[in-house]
Amino acid sequence: MNRVLLLLLGVAxxxxxxxxxxxxxxxxxxKNQILMFLxxxxxxxxAWGVGEVVTERVFNRDEGE
Amino acid sequence: MALFARAFEKRELRDPGIxxxxxxNVWLAPxxxxxxxxxxxxxxxxxxxKVWGGERWIAVSGPDGLAxxxxxxxxxxxxxxxxxxxxxxWYRDFLTFMLDHSWYRWFAWVIALGEVAVGIALIVGAxxxxxxLFGAFMNFNFLMAGSASINPVMFVVAMLVIFGxxxxxxxGLDRWLLPALGTPWQPGSVARGPAKEGAREPSAPDIRDTxxxxxPHPSPTG
Numbered sequence: 001m002n003r004v005l006l007l008l009l010g011v012a013x014x015x016x017x018x019x020x021x022x023x024x025x026x027x028x029x030x031k032n033q034i035l036m037f038l039x040x041x042x043x044x045x046x047a048w049g050v051g052e053v054v055t056e057r058v059f060n061r062d063e064g065e
Numbered sequence: 066m067a068l069f070a071r072a073f074e075k076r077e078l079r080d081p082g083i084x085x086x087x088x089x090n091v092w093l094a095p096x097x098x099x100x101x102x103x104x105x106x107x108x109x110x111x112x113x114x115k116v117w118g119g120e121r122w123i124a125v126s127g128p129d130g131l132a133x134x135x136x137x138x139x140x141x142x143x144x145x146x147x148x149x150x151x152x153x154x155w156y157r158d159f160l161t162f163m164l165d166h167s168w169y170r171w172f173a174w175v176i177a178l179g180e181v182a183v184g185i186a187l188i189v190g191a192x193x194x195x196x197x198l199f200g201a202f203m204n205f206n207f208l209m210a211g212s213a214s215i216n217p218v219m220f221v222v223a224m225l226v227i228f229g230x231x232x233x234x235x236x237g238l239d240r241w242l243l244p245a246l247g248t249p250w251q252p253g254s255v256a257r258g259p260a261k262e263g264a265r266e267p268s269a270p271d272i273r274d275t276x277x278x279x280x281p282h283p284s285p286t287g
Contacts, residue, residue, distance in 0.1 A: 014189045021188045025113045048236050
């Protein structure tokens, strides 16, 4: 797959984390900070996974060494 | 003269192993992630109240920053009995100067948008060290103005994140941003431009290459 697309996918994953955090902050407020924290943590986990699988391939200069 | 020469010689002292193991090795990146998320979330929530909340500081009908003006006025007030909120006279003079010049109108934007930006940057792990530095600076100023609240905890956590700036964003955008953009003392792949065909790129600020224990700092000299 095109490197740019892979890179955009990785960036989109982390943009999704930011969006999730902002939306959660808007919609839940301070009612339950644990419940607010969990979706953000889940979004980070997803973005991390995308980064490990996708973005790392774009930037991994040492591959094959 | 020899004393001065020794005092100011260019000699880098290496961090001890335990410090590097905690703050320069990615094995503790998950812990730093949690710390980062905690303060990032707190900053985002605090900033969201000021930007979008019902009692927001900015974009209100009338002059902006009236809430900040009230906060500053309470901070600089010296009560007849008891201790004033601000311990340092120079800091009280500083806030008084900003009050007298109505700086709260634009400073409210700086604080509100700054808190949102710091919060998002810490959550997504982009430029974590810089974001934590700005965050700690805001906590410092709230503390100086006499507001304890959660600021002491936030300040300490922000300092830990600053110490671990190389690895705090490992689970985040910094994992690729730092090698690409580099540091002021070591340019990254973007600053160096495209590598020649077939030539291996010289090492970027190598937060990614921890398996070989090459940090972003140059080798110690002297």
